[in-house]
Amino acid sequence: MHDLELEQLDVKTAFLHGELEEDIYMQQLEGFIVSEKEDYVCLLRKSLYGLKQSPRQWYKSDGSFVYLLLYVDDMLIAAKDKGEIRKVKAQLSEEFEMKDLGLAKKILGMEILRDRKASKLYLSQKGYIEKVLCRFNMQSAKPVSTPLAAHFRLSSALSPQSDDEIEYMSHVSYSSAVGSLMYAMVCSRPDLSYAVSAVSRYMANPGKEHWKVVQWILRYLRGTTDVCLQFGRTKDGVIGYVDADFTGDLDRRRSLTGYVFTIGGCAISWKAILQTTVALSTTEAEYMAITEACKEAIWLKGLFSELNEDFQISIVFCDSQSAIFLTKDQMFHERTKHIDVRYHFVRDIIARGDIIVSKISTHENPADMMTKSLPITKFEHCLDLVGVHC
The missing domain is CATH 3.30.420.10 (Ribonuclease H-like superfamily/Ribonuclease H)
Incomplete structure (x- = not known):
């Protein structure tokens, strides 16, 4: 919508220190108490964990906005001006060991494709989905056109009834497959929502018919690896x-x-x-x-x-x-x-x-x-x- 610059960083350590505007005092830390000044307190020069001001000081700037998305050690940073991004990178590098990955191309298994001339941004999980298909030996399966066919009628009555079926299902990675599908659904594939919701109800005791449905969803993915979310400008x-x-x-x-x-x-x-x-x-x-x-x-x-x-x-x-x-x-x-x-x-x-x-x-x-x-x-x-x- 705003044609922001979008870049990526890898953060080796965690907390972001901000400059404080208020006078905040803290008791001396255990093990670091100055002798003969035990009743003194410390005047904080920067924000610390636990302060209400910490997140606010990080986000506050001189009227311009920098959006910073952090998941453990992966970071996306967006701003109108490249100079603002450089400033934030420099500040972070002074405090932490950073790896500058340049323009954002991939985050958490999601590929970011951008056409700035057309004002389009695409979010895809093609690489992740291909790995999932290989993991469950479905890379050569025959594709289907919908994630869940109408003839499937799932219920707990389809859970294993015989010793043979119990033995068969004990060697099937049902939970892992459903978990892999769930990650694709959560990140970029709303088309999988209904199907994943259906198969995830039987994680505790899946049967052969439940497994057939999971394989059907994987067959659907086999034919739709290129599917992505397409974002554009709008009012x-x-x-x-x-x-x-x-x-x-x-x-x-x-x-x-x-x-x-x-x-x-x-x-x-x-x-x-x-x-x-x-x-x-x-x-x-x-x-x-x-x-x-x-x-x-x-x-x-x-x-x-x-x-x-x-x-x-x-x-x-x-x-x-x-x-x-x-x-x-x-x-x-x-x-x-x-x-x-x-x-x-x-x-x-x-x-x-x-x-x-x-x-x-x-x-x-x-x-x-x-x-x-x-x-x-x-x-x-x-x-x-x-x-x-x-």
């Missing part, structure tokens, strides 16, 4: 889409919540998760899903506020008119009195105007792919709506 704020699948879980008849949030038509946050209680109607399931999506919308607004991007109102689209009506109905009656109070907080959020919940056609709701298996045409349309491209 749009955060837009969310939410859907629910009523009693989709065959074991406990719980419903599934699915949502995806976009900026400029590209996914930035997504989830497919079983609801914690059993819904008594489709409307109730959709209502609980809207609540979860609105919680995420509130968090995203707070995040963008910290990043100095002020999106005043977030829009969440839902394809259930009755559930939308329920979010605006302040009356409690027979149909709603049993719903957990925590789901009703969404009414206050909507009444205040912080978030708008609007109706959308099911055919134009990309969250559909987060809650059910779809025909290939509809599935590809959903991917297009959230910026997932080859």
